[in-house]
Amino acid sequence: MSKYMKILVPFDNSPSSLRALSKAIALANISNGSITLIHVISYHKAVAKIVGPYKGRLITHVTKFLRDAQKYASHLDTDTDVKILHGSPAEEILKFIKSKKFDVIIMGKTGTSKLTGPNLGSVSNALV
Incomplete structure (x- = not known):
């Protein structure tokens, strides 16, 4: 294994992403690697007026669970490094992957959304 392995973990604090983080930590410890946790706050213009008043609370919530995962x-x-983005989760994660060089991406099969396919969540499916 590579000595300086860069691992990306898309993280939404779901049970599936917590399992992915545990696997990433084990791999990082074996390979002397580092982890980047990324979370995308889903932001669509169509719901911006509804979500707007709660945006501060949402950012605080996301920051807390990312900080807990980092600890x-x-x-x-x-x-472990942490990155918060805004936009469509699959699109923003893909852009982030293209802008950085990661050796491996470890993510949960499903996330917090109930909109999932039979085997993979919508973001996992889009990234695959």
Whole structure:
């Protein structure tokens, strides 16, 4: 395995993404790698007026669970970076992947949305 492995973990605090983070931490520890946690706050112009008043609370909530995940990883001796983006989750993650060089992406099969296919969540499916 590569000594300096860069691992991306799209993270939404779902049970599936927590399992993915655990696997990423194990891999990072074996390979002396680092993890980047990314979360995309879904933002669509059609619902901007409805979501607008709650945007601050949403950012606070996302920041807290990402910080908790980062603390968990650092407690297990894994270097972890955090990135929050806004927009369509699949599109923003794809853009982020293209702008950086990652050796591996570890993500949950399904996320927090109930809009999923028979085997993969909508974001997982789009990224595959």
